[in-house]
Amino acid sequence: MNNSFGSLFTISTWGESHGGGIGVVIDGCPPLLNLTQQDIQTELDRRKPGQSNLTTPRKEADEVEILSGLFEGKTTGTPLAMLVRNKNANPKAYDHLKSVYRPSHADFTYDSKYGIRNWEGGGRSSARETIGRVAAGAVAKKILKKAEKIEILAYVSQMHTLHAAIDPEKVTLKKIESNPVRCPDTKVAAAMATKIEQARKDGDSLGGIITCVAKNVPAGLGEPVFNKLKADLAKAMLSIPASMGFQIGSGYNSVTQTGSEHNDPFYMDGQTVRTKTNNSGGIQGGISNGETILFTVAFKPTGTIFKEQDTVTTKKKNTKLSAKGRHDPCVLPRAVPIVESMAALVLVDHYLQQRARSGLFS
Amino acid sequence: MNNSFGSLFTISTWGESHGGGIGVVIDGCPPLLNLTQQDIQTELDRRKPGQSNLTTPRKEADEVEILSGLFEGKTTGTPLAMLVRNKNANPKAYDHLKSVYRPSHADFTYDSKYGIRNWEGGGRSSARETIGRVAAGAVAKKILKKAEKIEILAYVSQMHTLHAAIDPEKVTLKKIESNPVRCPDTKVAAAMATKIEQARKDGDSLGGIITCVAKNVPAGLGEPVFNKLKADLAKAMLSIPASMGFQIGSGYNSVTQTGSEHNDPFYMDGQTVRTKTNNSGGIQGGISNGETILFTVAFKPTGTIFKEQDTVTTKKKNTKLSAKGRHDPCVLPRAVPIVESMAALVLVDHYLQQRARSGLFS
Amino acid sequence: MNNSFGSLFTISTWGESHGGGIGVVIDGCPPLLNLTQQDIQTELDRRKPGQSNLTTPRKEADEVEILSGLFEGKTTGTPLAMLVRNKNANPKAYDHLKSVYRPSHADFTYDSKYGIRNWEGGGRSSARETIGRVAAGAVAKKILKKAEKIEILAYVSQMHTLHAAIDPEKVTLKKIESNPVRCPDTKVAAAMATKIEQARKDGDSLGGIITCVAKNVPAGLGEPVFNKLKADLAKAMLSIPASMGFQIGSGYNSVTQTGSEHNDPFYMDGQTVRTKTNNSGGIQGGISNGETILFTVAFKPTGTIFKEQDTVTTKKKNTKLSAKGRHDPCVLPRAVPIVESMAALVLVDHYLQQRARSGLFS
């Protein structure tokens, strides 16, 4: 089940950049959730290409069809299948990649693994695969919100050397969506936009950091020992194309803290156990503690650049490559809903696990 | 299967710090591997407490018994069960923790999740659980070495503010094991040892970074899209107690690179496709590319400190806690074999997956 | 993953009788298999309604579209998604079932489980769900045939009281497909056809037995202890709608044999270990022994009959029901490819498992 994620709320994605389309099957969605095509489309529209002049000019409506699992506007508990057709596919644009491996792409490794690759638009390794994740994430987010008022928000907190000054506890969806970069620090967002434009002109690309928070997560989610909440979040994030690292709470900064600096002291807030600081990022012993869950994901600069690069051909000869086509110089603005979706998928799965076994005896 | 890890080479761990012992069952070990108790014990001895004056003075022989799955010195393909009895358990040492939650430990979250916790020595959240991982990792490492000459080496590359100057491509087991810190830069290792001693005197604790390399990994391991090699490594590492972050290849440093700086150009090295740089950490598109796999893991300072801390009781009252007992001021030296083991478990699983399906048709 | 089957060659089905369609995703198909739409369609045509006057007059082309996982006529190792649109849906035909539970159907139990059911055509419990199984089974059969010349054949061996006289070792596809009943004993097949016609006139329905053989299965497939080959076959068969029982080899007849009558003596056939009898049905200790795998599946008479029956309404009142619409008086002829497909899915999965771990050491 290498194309599936989750155990009780499981998604299986399929599809390539070019071909019949992209899809996802959700198995294990609780019944009786009100759900519309628009619930899904809204999130896909945050991911789709051509939203702004910062992203790839490739235009795709990415319109989703819900094929099963809904009856009279409610989920039935049976699999929800969703399909997005590929409309603006242009295989010819990839002819020049048929016999060459793009550096830091999946071309060479897919060939090594499978002995074959669909070289049109990256095939399965295309970021279009994440359409299925975002469609499923929309359902997961709705469940979490309706059941527990859990809110998941991601945003661009760093692009190349530009840092946003944001208190993650206070970020809002409105602020995030207020600009095409999806950086809630509007001043820095403007600088980021300029930087992206410059990278496009240079034929180069940029990376950055996405920060994600999940608020109102009840204490008790996460399954020791291997399916710790932080472990499943780390896997979810590192499964996203171009991701290079994950940090929970104070992350790598914990390294230069002593225990007395790092530990989060408990205190009573009325009848609620709270921590004064949140270096743990809302997770202790792999289980949520009721504080805001906080993590970051690093993304490398987009692999496709228009500068000439050294590489090799599929016939094993050295060569030079200058990419053509339509590409994002920076994937981060469109990766925001992907990060949120993967976080939602992890949380909804752990939420259902906890429902299965808790409160049975006392 | 929250206490299991892996799909084709699966380990299931069980046991608490205090109680009958700690164990692991390996399901899916290939038959006909030569294996001895000593193969396992050697690795457990690298993890056990009381190895040096840097670790907890709690002494445990941690002697392993192989209960099943071996016949006349060879694995039979049936489950390998291994057991380590708890010998030096001292539940009374934990009496003062019965009714209080230790900050940045799992006490509060286990209670929130299960409505009960074994407060003796941390129960299931004790790092003693990792005995099972290291025992299984010893088997995984032997398989990888015998089948493909794959070598996995981890070492302490940073402790608090002290950085080791090491080329990860050149590190050797001998160098790593040359000092009790397991830092192959012997000069910095000495400074780290001094720092640990100081932390112990201060009643405080230290964190750090472990770097891990896997050499001779053939191209083609890793299963898109969710079980990418980097994703499974990230999960494995974030499932280790006290881990706070994971980076593959250039990790968070990728963020301030442009694409033209980050991309790893391909070139032909005889008949082998190689990359000139290794910012990808040996993984592209989630699949190994034949280069050395390289990642780091951040560990927070040990949760248990002897300085007084604010916290709350299980009856939900504010209180103060001063820990007692025997604890490591820094877990990193003993975490080195755990990191190696988890990496080996991920790699052996992907290796078997690749065997299952490749080369069937052509 | 309740709508998924298999571990290394995994299928996930979705869809309802009425709605967007029926589909399946295959995850784990080995790369480089030659595959065409026709390979799939041929098997679907054996399952589709309206093939003969013995089955439901509901006409459906059940044309399949392969949406992903193929490139230039070969599988790529990525998910194969297949879609069959529902064309001849007629929700109005089910209006009279909206508020009543059909006896021995899934109406009441789906409502009990989910609190909602799609009452159009049985929703998810419709036998149309098996389209996905047959489409995936076509791929599994092709892999087994190409890799090991394994041939899987099922046929109707009993209908109501009519028994076919067939040596399962000698049955051929041609014989099976020589008549619409799919009973290779042509004389009995004719009597069965007459009996089905009579049942239709009576507004009643018939059950029967399907026998299945798998030839050329190498010794060594099957995974003790829980995933024994017979256990996975049993699960596969009891997951088919209307199935009521499963027998491997001499099955329930073993009960009245003594050990000396039942045991299959080994003998050497050249260099091959063979058994003189095959009461074991080709499986010993849960593992194939190289003999023909042989099992049967019992099917109850179709639930939908046109005679008046006692039942209750969804409002919990006693009532009477006389079904309307288009239904098969006997599902067996169309269940033959379903049984074959499920057997193929089990075998291909075990075949890949065996490839993963065998021959690594010696």
Add this chain to the structure above:
Amino acid sequence: MNNSFGSLFTISTWGESHGGGIGVVIDGCPPLLNLTQQDIQTELDRRKPGQSNLTTPRKEADEVEILSGLFEGKTTGTPLAMLVRNKNANPKAYDHLKSVYRPSHADFTYDSKYGIRNWEGGGRSSARETIGRVAAGAVAKKILKKAEKIEILAYVSQMHTLHAAIDPEKVTLKKIESNPVRCPDTKVAAAMATKIEQARKDGDSLGGIITCVAKNVPAGLGEPVFNKLKADLAKAMLSIPASMGFQIGSGYNSVTQTGSEHNDPFYMDGQTVRTKTNNSGGIQGGISNGETILFTVAFKPTGTIFKEQDTVTTKKKNTKLSAKGRHDPCVLPRAVPIVESMAALVLVDHYLQQRARSGLFS
């Protein structure tokens, strides 16, 4: 995970007939269940050898040790590991089997699969493996009883040609345990005992049928489409050594019923939907309907007989074999708690699945 069973309440068994012992790990047991060693031991005593003169004279106390997962008499939600040491092992008794394959045993198939087998006492294929199942089944039964008053009862309903006359709805544990055959029809039980004694004298063996009922199972358990309750029960039963078939409800007898004879009419019993007959065996559409779950399992005669048999050596020569040692001429009395245990494992897993997702929305 071939030695694991279940998804939310998962057991993993390990161990061989001869070696360190036999064990099981339960992962996913709900917390706060009161549990004692005696709860487990009582069930193991029903399975152990040497209970009566009908079973093997090999004496084993089969005393269980609970190694983890319990604290102050309650389950903690962490893995329950249980161990039974092999005490009365006698490897020398198997010397004559070192180089010969016993007919209708797993000797040849294990060698074919793994290239190695532990020939002492059957190794992993020994029925001693079921100790782990029964230990885990004891926990599952306790959960089901405490949570929903579900009672699971199995009994010997047929041995060779002797049929018990029992109404499965009225069978009680007391009646079953009233004689060593575990057949609640005491008159037939006596005849069965005589028959077993005769088989022992003849050096031969007997098979039979075990019937199992599960009472008070709420409607709604079972997960379409592949994890139907009947499918998981079938797999569970066919995973038991020596099992040859499974029937749910009217099973193979359904074949000669017409739909109007087979269908179970619904009626209102106060506010409860009931069926007048129970040909469905309590399961419709793969989901429990609130009626008693009813199924049977066929067991072949024990493979080991003392009459001379034709067979082959491991060097591939024809030979003769006359078994020696201590064996049951009929496994059925001891298989009764195994059948109950496997049924309980299936039901508790589906029960937790249903808790996970139901009642979240409405």
